[in-house]
Amino acid sequence: METFSYVKAPNVEKALASADGAKFIAGGTTLVDLMKLYVETPKTLVDINLLPLDKIEKLPDGGLRIGAMVRNSDLAWSEEVKKSYPVLSEALLSGASPQLRNMATTGGNLLQRTRCMYFREPSAGTPGGYGCNKRTPGTGCAAVDGFNRMHAVLGTSDKCIATHPSDMCVAMAALEAVIHVEGPKGKRTIAFADFHKLPGETPHIENALEAGELITHVDLPKPVEGAKSTYLKLRDRASYEFALASAAVVARVEGGHIRYIRVAMGGVGTKPWRSREAEAALMGKPANEAAFKAAAQAALAKAKPQKDNAFKVELAKRCLVRSLKTATATA
Amino acid sequence: MAMDTLPHAAGIIGAVVPRIDGSLKTTGTARYAVDHNFPNLVHAVAVQANIGKGRIRSLDASAAEKMPGVVLVMHHGKIDNVYRFYPHESDGTISEARPPFSDDKVYYWGQFVAAVVAETLEQAKAAAASIKVEYEAETPDVKTDLSDFDGERPESWKRGDPDKALASAAITLDQTYVTPVETHNPMELHGTVAVWDGENYTLYECTQGVVNHRVVMSQVLGVPRENVRIISRFIGSGFGGKLFPWPQSSIAASAARTLNRPVKISVDRRMMFSNTGHRPHTQQRIRLGATQDGKLTAIRHDFFTQTSQLDDFVEHCGEQTPFLYSCPNLVVTTGMVRRNVGAPAPMRGPGAVPGLFALESAMNELAEKLKMDPVEFRLKNDAERDEGKNLPFSSRHLKECWTTGAEKIGWKNRTPEPGSMRRNGKFTGLGLGSASWSAARIPCTASVELCPNGRVCVRCATQDIGTGTYTIFAQVIHAATGVPLDRIDVFLGDSSLPEGPTSGGSMATSAVLPAATTATNSAVTRLLHIAASLPDSPFHGMKPENLAISNGRVMQKGDQQPKVVGVSMNSGRQLSANGIPFEEVLKMANLSGITATGKTAPSFEDPKAKQYSLHSYGCHFAEVEWEPEIARLRVSRVVSVFDCGRIINKGAGTNQMLGAVVMGLGMSLFEETVHDHRTGQPINNNFADYIVPTIADLPDLDITFLDYPDYIVNEYGARGIGEIGMAGVAPAITDAVYNATGVRVRELPVRIEDLLKSTIHEA
Incomplete structure (x- = not known):
């Protein structure tokens, strides 16, 4: 770990004032880990744990406002979330361990960084170091020719194939959350779909945040009336493990036909993967296995497997079909 | 209680x-090894090579030497009072015979190339990170396919004419089974606190053998045995990885003597994936021959086991093969294949665990070919005496293990056709694997x-x-x-x-x-x-x-x-x-x-004990549940029955067996150390990427001890447990997987990608 200075911010104003050249630290569950590995080497850490952003509040329009500092555990067990957005509660509880969820925050989880093994090996440029365009732009991608069983099959580029690891974000993508940020130029909102960036030529740019901007809260739109939602995570072991494939589905069925549908996937994409292709294939269709399979086919049509992860394509399809069954079940 | x-x-x-x-x-x-603190104690941190093969062209420690708190930097040409230990000429055993920093060569990724000693751990870590090493790197050989080996393949346990018997057998089986590198991950990290008083060393260690450690370290440190004391009062498990000394012990002791101050060193979790042993990769070809009615006529067990460049470690996969079943024609061959990996080490049930995965899997496959029940097939081929050593067994109740386990798991309701059993909307499968481990006093x-x-x-x-x-x-x-x-x-x-x-x-x-x-x-x-x-x-x-x-x-x-x-x-x-x-x-x-x-x-000097074959026996019956719709496999039950002589403490004994079965489950479904083919680095060197079972993965576990005393071994009739509990778990699980999914997995671990090949679907 490199030496760094540490500032505790008592309020948003002070946090923003100290932000120049610094990194905010909330739960620290990713950041501290990466600092120990020399992947993150911030000169200054601004501790935002004192910021008054730890509330979950109902909005006048029926939506829900989640403070950026709300811990994953508190969000998962919130009565409002369990009742109105079960997909979010299920996604949160499928991630990490209770200890990590007690520390990790809503804002921090939006910025969770990949578990790509090569990203986490910092000695690039030396023999034995690995190229990583995400860590050090222009050094190549060691994962493409490396061990890439856990890597992405959707949204990859020849510069980066790292998987976005978050479960929470997959649920939020399906819920069409809106991210509120505050920065040197004032406040603004970012639609969830626009928040995370595809790697393209610039895998080191992971999201739409600009320098010095702080996430203050996340708004969930009013729950869709009559809709059911679900999250399914498939992985190598039963607990405390990243997804090989996951799916978040919000669906409303009327008269046997799908009248509202949002689909997002995890474990397979370079960002939380909203599948508009699957949604298009399902909208207005009868809620049956044939439609679900067609949707799964559509969702993975553009998948580009690597040498060790071709199985993810089939697994993601099965994951999606089962999630759609669950979310559209009438009983 | x-x-x-x-x-x-x-x-x-x-x-x-x-x-x-x-x-x-x-x-x-x-207090465990590194819990020991002394006045004036300093901290050592090792630097690992980040190439898998080559030599050190230059090592620049000038920055580190000037950093705050640094009291010593050690590397090739700069380590005092460390000597080579010759394992074959002494009564001790060392894990890695090459003394640390003894030349400029790198044999495996992560090899220690330097160490920094400083007043605080943080100072030592920072200084270690500042050391600049330049290498002449070569491409390391970490290939997992061991087939290209063309070295010596000594035969052992040969009896009869196995090749002739195979050629003329009515029914034969010829399959190859592979187990990956698995890394010991005891909760307690490896570490040493070394104290030198001007004449004597006291080493606080996590070792499974304080006596062996003293024998080895007295030679490595060049002082009489009487001047070395090893203290290891509590150990956070070892699983074989802590049997014999590793280089960190020499580094700490050398630094303590050079500095005349107590030195603490800890090998972190990442380092433990390269520097403190592993179960080596094995590749085993099994050929079995049988008569039409299911009597074994030939066993040929040809295995390769991977080792490091400098240490001759053999995973003796064929150890149980000569005596587990009655068979007139048999041979075992061994090939020791070198790769650019750290020294392997015994890991719980060394030899037997991968060896029985192969042999017992083959027995299950042959039973299927014979259209015989796997329990019946084994009962028919049970050995009356040890045909390898041509000695009677001191005490063997393997038949009773099979029949008891079969009864407990409800084996009679098993149907052998894959995908033919269902429960609560899931497919189920049952499988069996036998276990054995040697006994001695x-x-x-x-x-x-x-x-x-x-x-x-x-x-x-x-x-x-x-x-x-x-x-x-x-x-x-x-x-x-x-x-x-x-x-x-x-x-x-x-x-x-x-x-x-x-x-x-x-x-x-x-x-x-x-x-x-x-x-x-x-x-x-x-x-x-x-x-x-x-x-x-x-x-x-x-x-x-x-x-x-x-x-x-x-x-x-x-x-x-x-x-x-x-x-x-x-x-x-x-x-x-x-x-x-x-x-x-x-x-x-x-x-x-x-x-x-x-x-x-010792039993090897006891004329009576020498007249018997001393072994423990057991078996596991596993049940799995399979949901093809989401490719989800879970082990739902494991019933284990052991014939390990008399159990002295049923609490601790059951506890050991439960842990061993869980470890066997990890071996079957999760564990594999992956070396990057370009660098030789164990790339999944942490608990997020190298996965072991969580509590949520655990099935219902049922342990039975038959508890027949074996008075040939000692007057209590106790033989010993620990290793045997893990042997036979993997073949039981993979056989259950086949029974549920129709997929035979011969290369561990069983992965979702294997199971996706299943053609068993919802009706």
């Missing part, structure tokens, strides 16, 4: 006895002291690696004297004590029992003689052989209480007012204590 309901006296042998050191661990009072010396404060001390330079050895000693003393457990002090884990066994090979218990018993009986005999001879003694003039010790009191024979329940752990309640406490005898005689020593004679 509550302490006050323990069976008393001799009844304590075989009971569920809580560990006497348990509260030290649960309260954090037990290895040498041990222990001393027992009856103390004037009413306590009994027992001393032995063995150690408790978490398996319950402390408690076994206390049970023996209690059984022989009736002194309550809380008045028995067990001293282990110190090489200055009477020489005891390494805790490895599941042989510690069978070794310590005779020595502890002999020492106790000998001390008691002396006590009774003194009691009979003292003028003031109430027993004056009686014959010593008419006296006895019971409940910790000397009394006339016949006055002993009958066996009762109620006091063994708790000295607060006295059972009997007969006789006088043994410490009163010592006081009357003005003795500071009575000490006696007992020895265990």
Whole structure:
């Protein structure tokens, strides 16, 4: 770990004032880990744990406002979330361990960084170091020719194939959350779909945040009336493990036909993967296995497997079909 | 079980006895190796090579040397008082024979190339990170396919003509089975605290063998054995990875002597994936021949096992093959294949665990070909005697293991057709694997002291690696004297004590029992003689052989209480007012204590034991559940039955077996150390990427001990457990997987990508 200075911010104003050249630290569950590995080497850490952003509040329009500092555990067990957005509660509880969820925050989880093994090996440029365009732009991608069983099959580029690891974000993508940020130029909102960036030529740019901007809260739109939602995570072991494939589905069925549908996937994409292709294939269709399979086919049509992860394509399809069954079940 | 309901006296042998050191661990009072701190202590941090093969062109430590707190930088050409240990010419064993920093060559990724010693751990870490090493790197060889090996392949255990028998067999099977590199991940990291006093080394270690560690380190450090003391009172498990010294021990000791200050070094989790051993990759071809009605006629077991560049480590996959079944024609061949990896090490059930995965998988496959029930097939081929050594078995109840396990899991309801069994909307599968592990009585010396404060001390330079050895000693003393457990002090884990066994090979218990018993009986005999001879003694003039010790009191024979329940752990309640406490005898005689020593004679020098084949046996029956719709496989039940002689502590014994089955489940479904093919680095060197079972993965586990004593091994009939619990789990699970999914997995672990090939679907 490199030496760094540490500032505790008592309020948003002070946090923003100290932000120049610094990194905010909330739960620290990713950041501290990466600092120990020399992947993150911030000169200054601004501790935002004192910021008054730890509330979950109902909005006048029926939506829900989640403070950026709300811990994953508190969000998962919130009565409002369990009742109105079960997909979010299920996604949160499928991630990490209770200890990590007690520390990790809503804002921090939006910025969770990949578990790509090569990203986490910092000695690039030396023999034995690995190229990583995400860590050090222009050094190549060691994962493409490396061990890439856990890597992405959707949204990859020849510069980066790292998987976005978050479960929470997959649920939020399906819920069409809106991210509120505050920065040197004032406040603004970012639609969830626009928040995370595809790697393209610039895998080191992971999201739409600009320098010095702080996430203050996340708004969930009013729950869709009559809709059911679900999250399914498939992985190598039963607990405390990243997804090989996951799916978040919000669906409303009327008269046997799908009248509202949002689909997002995890474990397979370079960002939380909203599948508009699957949604298009399902909208207005009868809620049956044939439609679900067609949707799964559509969702993975553009998948580009690597040498060790071709199985993810089939697994993601099965994951999606089962999630759609669950979310559209009438009983 | 509550302490006050323990069976008393001799009844304590075989009971569920809580560990006497348990509260030290649960309260954090037990001090492990790197928990030791001393005034003036400094911290060492090692630097790892980040190439997998090549040589060091230059190493620049100039920045590190100037950094705050740095007191020493060690590297090639700059390490003092470390010598080479020649394993084959001495009575000790080392893990990695090459002394640290002994040349400029790099043989595997992560090899230690330097170390920094500083006042604080943080200073040492920062300085270690600043060391610049330039390499001439070559491409390391970490290929997992071992088929290209063209070196020597010695034959062993050959009998009959296996090739001819295979050629003429009615039914044959020819399959290759692969197990990956698996890394020991005990909870406690490897570490050493070294103290040099100008003449003597004291090394606080996490070792499974304080005696071996002393033998090795006295040579490595170039001082007489008497000048090295190894202390290892508590070990956070080892699984074989802590059997023999690793280089960090030499680095710490050398630095301590150079600096004349205590030095602490810890090998972190990442380093443990390259620097402190692993179970090597194995590739095993099994050929079986049988008659049409299912009698084995030939077994050919040809295996490759991977090792490092410099150390000759063989994973003896064929060890159980010659005697598990009756078969007239058999041969085992071994190929030791070098790769650019760190030295392998024994890992729980070395040889047997991968070996039986192959042999038992092949037996299951052949049973299918024969259209025979796998249990029937085994019963038909059970061996009456050890056909490898041509000796009778000392005690073998493998048939009963199979039939008992089959009964418990409901084997009779199994249908062999894949995907033919369903429950609650899931497919189920049942499978079977047999287990075996060798038994022996290895040498041990222990001393027992009856103390004037009413306590009994027992001393032995063995150690408790978490398996319950402390408690076994206390049970023996209690059984022989009736002194309550809380008045028995067990001293282990110190090489200055009477020489005891390494805790490895599941042989510690069978070794310590005779020595502890002999020492106790000998001390008691002396006590009774003194009691009979003292003028003031109430027993004056009686014959010593008419006296006895019971409940910790000397009394006339016949006055002993009958066996009762109620006091063994708790000295607060006295059972009997007969006789006088043994410490009163010592006081009357003005003795500071009575000490006696007992020895265990090894079975390999015992003419009677040499006439028998000594092994433990067992089997596992596994049940899995399979949901093809989401490719989800879960192990739902494992029933395990063991024939391990008499179990001395059913609590600790069951605990060991549960842990072993869980480890076997991890081997079957999760564990694999992956080396990057370009660098040779174990790339999944952490607990997020190298996965082991969580509690959520655990099935219902059911452990049964048949508990037949084996008196050839020792007078308690105890053989030893630990390793055997893991052997046979993997073939049971993969067979159950086949039964549920139709997919035969011959290369571990079983992965979702294998199971996606299943053609079993919802009806």
